Amino acid sequence: MGMRELIVSKIKDGTVIDHIPSGKALDVLKVLGISGGKGHRVAIVMNVESSKLNKKDIVKIEGRFLSKDETDIIALIAPTATINIIRNFEVVEKRKVSLPRVISGLIRCPNITCITRHEGIETNFEILSAGLRARCSYCGIELSYSEFVELILKQLGTRT
Numbered sequence: 001m002g003m004r005e006l007i008v009s010k011i012k013d014g015t016v017i018d019h020i021p022s023g024k025a026l027d028v029l030k031v032l033g034i035s036g037g038k039g040h041r042v043a044i045v046m047n048v049e050s051s052k053l054n055k056k057d058i059v060k061i062e063g064r065f066l067s068k069d070e071t072d073i074i075a076l077i078a079p080t081a082t083i084n085i086i087r088n089f090e091v092v093e094k095r096k097v098s099l100p101r102v103i104s105g106l107i108r109c110p111n112i113t114c115i116t117r118h119e120g121i122e123t124n125f126e127i128l129s130a131g132l133r134a135r136c137s138y139c140g141i142e143l144s145y146s147e148f149v150e151l152i153l154k155q156l157g158t159r160t
């Protein structure tokens with residue numbers, strides 16, 4: 001088996017996340033809340049040649065069909081990602097990721113006086129229309145896009 005066949009080897013049922021910018025595969029798994037310990041077989045292929053991107057990563061998750069709501073969060077990390085849903089070795093659905101308008105319950109608000117930190121309220125961040133800032137719906141604190149992504153990765157990275 002040549003390298004090419006190894007890279008494109010297929011899964012029977014599940015989700016393939018393609019066109020992830022090189023080096024971002026682990027962050028993608030992190031925002032999806034998928035760790036190796038939950039029983040799904042996950043294959044990560046990094047630094048593959050790509051016609052669209054210079055190099056790309058690919059993540060294959062066997063036995064799990066991720067919904068649009070679940071995968072849109074990936075747009076924060078990998079806006080170029082494409083989602084392929086595989087059933088019986090065939091791609092039955094192909095879609096792009098798009099930034100969600102709101103992100104609920106994913107992370108704590110960084111503002112320590114925010115009501116969500118004191119009354120057990122689920123956080124809610126609005127992605128502002130330019131897509132470059134996120135705002136807490138409760139206290140109004142605004143974060144730049146990169147601060148927001150950094151906060152997500154930091155909090156999700158320490159959650160397990």
Ligand SMILES: [Zn+2]
Nearest residue numbers: 109114136139
């Ligand atoms: Zn807040």
